[in-house]
Amino acid sequence: MAKQFVCSYDHPIVTTKQGKLRGFETDGTYVFQGIKYADSKRFQMPSDPASWEGVKDAHSYGFVSPMLDRETAVGEIAVPHRYWPKDENCQYLNIWSQSLDENAKKPVMVWLHGGGFSAGSSIEQVAYEGENLSRFGDVVVVTINHRLNILGYLDLSPYSKKYANSGNAGNADLVAALKWIHENIAGFGGDPENVTIFGQSGGGGKVYTLMQTPAADGLFQKAIVMSGVGDGMSIPANADSRPLVDGMLKELGLTAAEIEKLETLPYEALAEAYKKVSPAIREAGGYVGCAPIPNEFYAGDPREVGFTEHAKTIPTVVGTVIAEFGGFAPGLPKKHELTRQQELEILKPKFGTDTEKLIALFEAAFPGKPITDLLVLDGFSREPSKDFCRKKAVSSQSAVYNYLFTYEFPIDDGRAAWHCSDIPFFFHNTDLVPICNIPGVSDQLEDRMAASFVNFARTGVPGCPSLPVWEPCKPDDIATMIFDRECRVVHNLDDELQKAIYPYAQRPDFAQKKEKKDGEQEVVILH
């Protein structure tokens, strides 16, 4: 039977600080798309959005931030995307809710999208759609667009006071969004005093950088960092942006005195200059922007500078998936039918004399998994995530929980979970992402995973009755919830394995995004 659609002249309408908005209702879920939560001038802090008379329709997702690279569609089966019109004025958010009663006080879950701090949007992945999670968990789901890359994270502070925080403008947008949510979410059935921020990859980075941002204190109460912690991703406190910006100015034929011209040049010109100048600076370890820079606004990476007193009070979930960036490689033909001998022949060319040791450690950690998954095992995010948990667990003011998603997807004769592949499960959106689905298995798993996050948002404790008890981490005891066909909690699962895999593991290439050439099709599999 069709879902009931409702959108009349006087329903559903919510009054915000700026004016009245009309959304729509589909089978009891209220949807509001493309709400402007702030305005901004380039490189400036965001300001309050304009007010209006009458009723505005919130019936289309808003502009997303311009991005540095030409968009290409590759591997959509693994991570289905939505591309969208772009504009610098991109401070829009979207809301899904089961109630518009201002006394309903439902938990609020605010999604911060990934794509580093350079790409992506609130709706970039099909799996970011909020309807299912809102309905399943009876929570208010909010997703946010904000300024990215050189529009959101280019430090011009050495050139003028007016650019004091241009290096964190993108995160300042997020704070503005959280402020808008704090002031307005009750009208959408949400509890402004119970807001959980969650994000994956760069979105996870946004979560923990906001934990370290005093302006956001009190605007959220809980945090979930999904596959967002890694080494070498943070900008140090003493970073000097001048080589980068001077190089861009030179490229654009401008002097430092003409810095304000960067405010009005077309974005494309800035982007070209940035892409020309930044690779050499990145190579030399210098500042290339595109991530928050520590200053008065942002305290810095908590693993390096310590958690702020406020961050210590935030219950946090931190997790990763088993293969992360290694998981984008095609799987191994007939991998479940290989003999031990065949497996060894496949592993030895890569792991040499470490092969036997790695196998022993892998089998101890993941009994029943094919040992050839060592080829794709994440060695980039897991250990730093545990490091985050250990350091967070030192404070007794709030708990920190860890998870690992080890599901094998039904493609290529079985493929280990790749970066982003957990999102449809936590969003209860596997019906939108076909590759997830094994009837009776994937649906049960998404119930457990989505319920774990919903219960964390509601109570501060993750998990659900059909799972073993999810214990918090201690500084010397990382308790990991393993999400898979069978879920289990394991203590200190893989310290030795991670140490051993580190030299071999696949790392993301932050420097360059591969472009699909004209006419190029997907990976060729040679039989």
Added chain:
Amino acid sequence: MAKQFVCSYDHPIVTTKQGKLRGFETDGTYVFQGIKYADSKRFQMPSDPASWEGVKDAHSYGFVSPMLDRETAVGEIAVPHRYWPKDENCQYLNIWSQSLDENAKKPVMVWLHGGGFSAGSSIEQVAYEGENLSRFGDVVVVTINHRLNILGYLDLSPYSKKYANSGNAGNADLVAALKWIHENIAGFGGDPENVTIFGQSGGGGKVYTLMQTPAADGLFQKAIVMSGVGDGMSIPANADSRPLVDGMLKELGLTAAEIEKLETLPYEALAEAYKKVSPAIREAGGYVGCAPIPNEFYAGDPREVGFTEHAKTIPTVVGTVIAEFGGFAPGLPKKHELTRQQELEILKPKFGTDTEKLIALFEAAFPGKPITDLLVLDGFSREPSKDFCRKKAVSSQSAVYNYLFTYEFPIDDGRAAWHCSDIPFFFHNTDLVPICNIPGVSDQLEDRMAASFVNFARTGVPGCPSLPVWEPCKPDDIATMIFDRECRVVHNLDDELQKAIYPYAQRPDFAQKKEKKDGEQEVVILH
């Protein structure tokens, strides 16, 4: 329960003329995305695509054609869109099928997207997704990208022989796609001798221009033109492209002798020149391209030059929706609760002394519909579509059928069907487009509409057992299937009404696509 996903190393794989492709299977539907059916150089006829060794994955939709205007997202609730990465090398198609048995010989339905001949793509609207229609109708659904606007329809033939058909390159791509389908579709379970082309708006225009294209003869057997016929849209046979092209050359600082430089200039530069030069020429009634030009390749608009002998053999369905472009305006508050007096007060300022006559004609044609729907009644597509049917019906070699979609959507206290709003129903995709849905009503209607097209594709006769018999048109007797809560067939429904509404009716503005300005939100409804 989750849909079963299957994609192993050796399944599903289809061998095409160029090489092997791997798609995926979801609950028994086979899906292949982004198949390259041709290559091309700018302004040239398409050529066969390259071959390859091994197996390529068809797991991502392909590039779509670059477009003239900056994309903006407005009114997504009425017509949900998918935007997508763009490239000139955009000859890709997508396939959904229930079988990969080369002897299955399922009817093939090939979708030609709308957006004039200037915009859109095979996946632009969410409603174009082929999975549901394939499953519901047990048909093979194919959707196609091709070159658009000045890349597909800019006549440079006066400047060089090598550009003899540049004015129809976009349609030549479509012919190449039909040729690819003819040669390869059996491997995807389809019957190469039973191909129905269908399209809406510009896609409907593509359908009837292909009917008049000798190179496509024998590549399809049936045709459906949805909201695609209108006056003033066709380029006449004697059109002179030189004022436009000379103007563009001048704008680009080139002489006619340098015409080949148009092949290598960035698309954006060409587009800017075109947008600068074309409005004045359009105003003066001159050639502005962006539609097929009559020449040896294309015989011309059948309503003007007559149907080709081959076109006469093609069974055809031609239809429209009740409000078309008028339907994009917001509905009328409480329109079903107005008194007759209130309705008259609303109608008279627009229709003056014609009001009573229009009401009488409207009530005779559409008993039970609110007479205020006169405000939005289509007066652009309906009469030309009937003209098409009359002229087509003159030949006895194949039948022509007419429909009118008059469903009232559950928004704004009831809104008459707008341009594009029938697509989710004919595609059996109302579950993907929330605004369609009234439980028990919309699902029944989409069953009937999708079945009507599927049965036409299968047998050449549209309709289904739960509908009254859908009679073909005669030159002096237009039989119209009205698709609504209650479906009925009416003869000569609205000739007088259409004559009377003509001076008042809303027409599409082909000259300019409205852009959403920075930060602009949806229509403001004043209470």
